[in-house]
Amino acid sequence: MLSPAAHRFAADAASDSPVTHRTVAVFAEYFPPYIGSDRRLFHLVENLQRWRPEYLITPPLRVITRRCEPALLPYAESFRDSDSTVYFGGIRGSYLSLPRFIHHLYTRGGLRLQLAYALSIPMLVRKALRRIEKMRPAAIVVGHPSFITGVVGILCAKLARLPVLLDYPDAWTPLAVETSGHRGKWIPKVMRYIERFVARRPNRITCITHLLAKSVRDDGATAPIAIVPNGVDLRNFPERNGATRTSGSFRVLYSGRLEKWAGTDDLVGVIDRVCSRIGHRAHFMFVGDGGGASDLRRDIAARDLDRYCTFFGFQPYEAMSVLLAKCDLAVLPFPDTETTRVSLPCKIFEYMAMGKPVIAADLPGIREVMPDQAAIWIKDITAEALAEKIIELERDPRHCDQLAEAGYRVVRSHFSWELLSTAFEKELDILSPRPIEKCAPALELVAS
Secondary structure (H helix, E strand, O other), X not given: OOOHHHHHHHHHHHOOOOOOOEEEEEEEOOOOOOOHHHHHHHHHHHOOOOEEEEEEEOOOHHHHOOOOOHHHHHHHHHHEOOOEEEEEOOEEEEEOOEOHHHHHHHHHOHHHHHHHHHHHHHHHHHHHHHHHHHHOOOEEEEOXXXXXXXXXXXXXXXXXXXXXXXXXXXXXXXXXXXXXXXXXXHHHHHHHHHHHHHHOOOOEEEEOOHHHHHHHHHOOOOOOEEEOOOOEOHHHOOOOOOOOOXXXXXXXXXXXXXXXXXXXXXXXHHHHHHHHHHHXXXXXXXXXXXXXXXXXXXXXXXXXXXXXXXXXEOOOHHHHHHHHHOOOEEXXXXXXXOOOOOOOOHHHHHHHHOOOOEEEEOOHHHHOOOOHHHOEEEOOOOHHHHHHHHHHHHOOHHHHHHHHHHHHHHHHHHOEHHHHHHHHHHHHHHOOOOOHHHHHHHHXXXXX
């Protein structure tokens, strides 16, 4: 199946009329997209109607410092020694590489990590400006206010005198701190300083929730902020076939990051409570990976609960609909933290798009867009409360059907990426870029 971008480019090639699409340079960490925030950016730009996206991909800090799950480590090779190009969904992406000695410094920590960072930024800016000179974009999108991608994207936009739209998919510094496990004080302070540097310099900003927008504004951002929530690619999630429950055991699914901040630690207690009461009538499915995956599996095995669980590991996006079709209930057990309070995870839209009933943490960011009847909401979610609701739904197929239908209708009516991309594109159109000719001298000066 061709993506919207591939369809559009094929039509351009076949048309005798002049192509009117303007190019937008998209700064990102992962291409092809890896998880939710990367998929958000990809689907927003692949559905653009008046703009032609081209990716400039900088190395993710957690990958080149090797503070990531093992499955991601090979991705670092994309940024080693020589630049390379990849095509995905009809969109071109250019990996901006770093010398091997820089990669080595990043893994050593301490002052060597700081030196690696200080050397990386000007190297990556120079490489990106050379690509921008060839692309001649009318605007720049920065995928998130991250510590390499965000800084490089903003610096390139300012040096090339191009307008920039910054997309905020998460509370960035709290998420980075919680994911990496930093316990000191100075690293989070530096991260926050860098995030504020990025947030204060775009021409426009898009955020997933109003709460996150308020946080960004409190950090000193002065640009206009538009709310563009997360959504789902309905092409990848077929319409309901009328069946909500599968046959056999009651299958409960969690997908996404297996991390403490995502609440997966408490799922051990949930499994214990549920299976001690209904035994093999329940089965738990885990789809995803993360820094807490090995500890979760160890704790489940230590309680002799692994017979009630299946771990699928990280799965490609295309496989999610198949896995969701096999479950009877999906859960989102986020605790209330600085990261999750403002979040709007893509997984909840995917759950509902497949017509599955959902139990979710009652968090302000999610509830900005989700009505009461779309899920069972639990405030201050605990293992006891979640286990009790799972058992209630296992015994009440009719309630499962009602929840599934309500969530299904909400998501399919209002949260397709195709629909959300129109709001994102309006923000790009408002940027009113300067004529390309005025950008060329700055580009030539820096790239020479």
